[in-house]
Amino acid sequence: MxxxxxxxxxxxxxxxxxxxxxxxxxxxxxxxxxxxxxxxLAVGEHIITVHDDGQSKGFITKKQTLREALAEAAIKLDRNDRTEPNIDERLVANSYNVNIYRARTVVVKDGSQLTKIITSYRTGKQIVKQAGIAVRDEDILTLSQSNSPMRDSAAEVLSIKRATPFNFDFYGKKTISYTQAKTVGEMLAEKHIKMSANDVIVPNKDTKISRGMNVRLYRNGTQTVTVDEDIQFETEQIKDVNRDKGYKEIQTKGVNGKRTVTYEINVQNGVEVSRREINSNII
Known part of the structure; x- marks a missing residue:
């Protein structure tokens, strides 16, 4: 035992x-x-942590630039790929977190216009800027996966929903404005415009917004408006006895000036009945 x-x-x-x-x-x-x-770390060494399409990899390098360090680690980049920090950044800190954004094909749909672009950017505004497509703040950009990659020849689609342009008379200041709203009332809410008791909107708030329509917002009663106006240049004539009669020569071409003018106006039922200048300033 x-x-x-x-x-x-x-x-x-x-x-x-x-x-x-x-x-x-x-x-x-x-x-x-x-x-x-x-x-x-030894002198000249840097810790590099690379984040690449959801994968992370760390290594130590003595290379002087990020490009050289990635090449040493056998991390290949396409010419359309992008890194943060910049690929040619000199390595001076002890450690770096490096993001690699791989380029891919994106189709931009702007109405009936299709634009195909190879991009490493991840937001709609960055992509349209690279593609040279002008957009406004009121336009809506939606980046999504393609429903038919074979048809689009791309995995992602950027759709642009253009805002509707209309003519807006905003308390006497006339501009071309843009909106995604369906009605005049929704447009006022979209632009954070709050009407007072004396304000009038034409057409009414229930009117549907249409391309190129006229919308006017005014205030009944006495109010002030400030506008910029041109100042006509003055012409000075200099007589030269050595020239023939009727001879004219422009020595310096005149340029109109500008002034800012504030008026007190009286509006009744949408019609201005009086206007008085109360202040002005030459710009």
């Missing part, structure tokens, strides 16, 4: 030692990477 007890004790000791060695091996296999990041 004593021999059997000694045998079991030896097995237990041997098993414990094997488990301890196995645990040490696992610890040793896991920890070196952590120690590589935490250890003191």
């Amino acid at each position: 004593k021999n059997i007890a000694r045998m079991k004790l030896r097995w237990l000791i041997t098993g414990s030692m094997l488990l301890a060695l196995a645990g040490l091996s696992v610890y040793t296999a896991i920890m070196p990477k952590a120690r590589a990041d935490e250890r003191s």
Whole structure:
């Protein structure tokens, strides 16, 4: 019985030692990477952590630029790919987090106009800027996965929903405005315009917005408006007895000036009945 007890004790000791060695091996296999990041860097060394399409990779380099460091780590970039920080940035800090944005084909749908572009950008405004397509703040840009990649020859589609242009008389200031609203009332809410008791909107708030329509917002009663006006230049004539009669020559071409004028006006039922200048300033 004593021999059997000694045998079991030896097995237990041997098993414990094997488990301890196995645990040490696992610890040793896991920890070196952590120690590589935490250890003191040698002069000229930099820790680079690259984030590339959801994958992360870390390495240490002595290269002087990000381009050289990525090449050393065998991380290839297409000419349309983009990095943050810039690919040619000089490495001076101890550590860097590098984002790689891989280029892909995006189809921009602007009404019936289709534009195909290879881009590494991730937002609609960045993509249309690269494509040279002008958009306004009121336009809606939607970037989504293509429903038919074979038809679009692209995995992503950027759709532009253009705002509707209309002529807006805003308390006497006339502009071409743009809106995504369906009615005049929704347009006022969209532009955060709050009407007072004396304000009148024409046509009424329930009117549907249409391309090129006229919308006027005015205030009944006495009010002030400020406008910019041209100042006509003066002509100075200089007589030269050495020239023939009737001879004329422009020495300096005149240029109109500008002034800002504030008027007190009286409006009744949408019609201005009086106007008085109360202040002016030459610009």
